[in-house]
Amino acid sequence: MQQSPELRAVLEAPVAHSAGLVLQGKIDYNESTMKAKNLSKILSSYKNEWLALSHNESKVIASSKSAKKAYLKAKDRGEERPIMMKAPKKWGIYVLFQHDH
Amino acid sequence: MYYFNMIISNYRQYFSIPSYIFPDGRILRPVIPIALKYGNQIIDYEALIDSGADHCIFHAEVGELLDIPIKKGHRIFFHGTSDSSQVAYFHKVKICIKNCEADTVVAFSYDIASIPYGLLGQKGFFDIFEVRMNLQKEQVKLLPLK
Numbered sequence: 001m002q003q004s005p006e007l008r009a010v011l012e013a014p015v016a017h018s019a020g021l022v023l024q025g026k027i028d029y030n031e032s033t034m035k036a037k038n039l040s041k042i043l044s045s046y047k048n049e050w051l052a053l054s055h056n057e058s059k060v061i062a063s064s065k066s067a068k069k070a071y072l073k074a075k076d077r078g079e080e081r082p083i084m085m086k087a088p089k090k091w092g093i094y095v096l097f098q099h100d101h
Numbered sequence: 102m103y104y105f106n107m108i109i110s111n112y113r114q115y116f117s118i119p120s121y122i123f124p125d126g127r128i129l130r131p132v133i134p135i136a137l138k139y140g141n142q143i144i145d146y147e148a149l150i151d152s153g154a155d156h157c158i159f160h161a162e163v164g165e166l167l168d169i170p171i172k173k174g175h176r177i178f179f180h181g182t183s184d185s186s187q188v189a190y191f192h193k194v195k196i197c198i199k200n201c202e203a204d205t206v207v208a209f210s211y212d213i214a215s216i217p218y219g220l221l222g223q224k225g226f227f228d229i230f231e232v233r234m235n236l237q238k239e240q241v242k243l244l245p246l247k
Contacts (some may be wrong), residue, residue, distance in 0.1 A: 024228065034109070036129050036239040053143070057113075057134065067162035071144075083134055083145040084163055084187035088215050 045063035048089045063087070108199045108243040110134075112236070113147075129239050131234050138195035138202070139167040148234060150241060152189040154222030155179075157196075157207035158189055163219070164209035167194070170207050179208075187212035196226070201245050203229045211212055 034049055034066030041059055043051070050067040051060050062073035074082035114134040117123055131150040133225075137142055144166045146159065158179070161171045174190030181187075181206070189208035196205050203226040221227075231244040 006111040033109055034238070036112035036114040038114040040114055044116050053147075067160070067166060071166055074244055076130050081136075081143075083147060084166070086160060086214065086217050088217050090215075097195075 021026055032095055043087060049087055051085050052079065053085065055081050055083060057083060085087035106201075106245055108201060108230075108245075110243070111239045112239040112241065130237060133198065133221075133241060135219075135221075136197040137163065137207075138197060139164075139169050140190070142167040143197075143242070148221045149216075150226070150234065151220040151222055152232070153229065154220045155224060156222045157205070157220060157225035158213060158222065159207055159209050159219035161190075161209040161211040164192065166201060168180050169194075169209065171211075174209065175207060179180060179210075198230075198243060200205060201230075201243075203245070205229060 026045050028054055035052040037057060039057060042053075042058070044065055046060065049063050052070045052072040053059070061077055061079045062070045064070040064073065067084060067086075071082060071084060105197040110133045115128045115130060117126045117128045119126040132147050133150065135143050135148045144163055148157075151191070160230060164171050169192050171190050171192075173190045175189055176188060178186045178188055181213055187210060188197070189210035189212070191206050191208050193204065193206050194203055207225050225231075229246060231246055233242040233244075234240075235242075
């Protein structure tokens, strides 16, 4: 995936856009609608179990204590590419460091 | 400024009890949907962009869905804000974000059950993407570096 400086310059060239909608390239983006996706409503009733979300993250398709069961249940219910996440017992803040032993 | 190959996503909002720091109970985090590939398997997953993490770490259960032999990977110990030591195993996977796909090495752990998503850290993510997070606009912009 090495890119020459010339190619990179082309790839990084600003894309023309108007009224928040990019006109070329792969971006399909409207700035006016680009706010945080609110997952709080669909997640609020789940605790300490695996969730398989719809591909647009609009609803929970399946849940289970087992990730595999949640995933397979969602597939059975017609969600071809469920998005997996784990509903925790409670939300927290985490910072990771590695140590050598 | 927008670039041809830039990936744009938005923050995710999670619930919280209103508090001194978050009086409206609205917590925004730079969580993005990613896909992990291993062999012929592909799994979609939520992951937090975490510049404080030295490397990427994902739930081992997600690795199992990819048919990765988790405990055969290179073992490391890590810790978070507490002193308790946790175990993870490194494996090579492909990470896919929208149309961008890259080979990377990430850790899988059975010890991160208390967090809802994977963590995208310095090694394995920030060395692949230039990352721009804008909380005010609630946007994440990723520019592939390779």
